[in-house]
Amino acid sequence: MAGAGCSANPCADTYCGAGAFSELxxxxxxxxxxxxxxxxxxFVSLDSFGQQWLVPYGCYLTKPNDYDEMRRVxxxxxxxxxxxxxxxxxxxxxxxxxxASTGASFDWGKLRERFSYAYSIRTRPATPGEGGFDxxxxxxxxxxxxLLAGIASACRELLL
Numbered sequence: 395m396a397g398a399g400c401s402a403n404p405c406a407d408t409y410c411g412a413g414a415f416s417e418l419x420x421x422x423x424x425x426x427x428x429x430x431x432x433x434x435x436x437f438v439s440l441d442s443f444g445q446q447w448l449v450p451y452g453c454y455l456t457k458p459n460d461y462d463e464m465r466r467v468x469x470x471x472x473x474x475x476x477x478x479x480x481x482x483x484x485x486x487x488x489x490x491x492x493x494a495s496t497g498a499s500f501d502w503g504k505l506r507e508r509f510s511y512a513y514s515i516r517t518r519p520a521t522p523g524e525g526g527f528d529x530x531x532x533x534x535x536x537x538x539x540x541l542l543a544g545i546a547s548a549c550r551e552l553l554l
Contacts (some may be wrong), residue, residue: 400496408511410497423499427507435552437503437512439546440527441553444492444516445483447472447544450504452488452495452514458504467551474547477539481518485542488514511552517541 400410427437447550448470450458458464465485472483487497503512516536519525529537 433509435510437509439499439514441514441516443519445520447483447485450501450516451496453501467548469550470551471544474543478543479536479540547551
């Protein structure tokens with residue numbers, strides 16, 4: 395079952411589960427999101443850490459037909475983050491930035507639920523040495539501010 399970017403080891407950070415939507419939590423999210431199909435244009439998933447605004451696909455070497463448009467919106471969002479806190483977020487696919495990954499919710503949102511704009515935001519910090527999954531308390535509010543600025547910018551871009 396394990397593919398690129400995931401592990402069959404249940405103790406690993408990248409454990410992929412016994413199968414697609416094998417856990418109650420993912421089943422509930424899947425059912426809820428399916429109920430919204432056709433009503434939302436933007437899907438955003440938050441992930442720790444890396445300072446990246448990821449565009450599909452993580453699971454394929456190819457890019458969606460509307461990649462340039464999705465990247466344009468993501469770049470505007472990353473620029474809003476930089477203007478807010480000075481933090482630089484890389485923009486691109488996981489394949490381009492860090493390597494292939496499977497099981498990402500933004501890929502599912504784009505491929506299965508057909509959300510026009512689907513992203514995964516890897517929040518601050520950029521590296522494990524800066525805190526990794528354990529964000530220092532003094533970084534929580536600035537992280538929230540930059541996320542709000544980036545997501546608000548993406549929403550404005552969708553209205554253009």
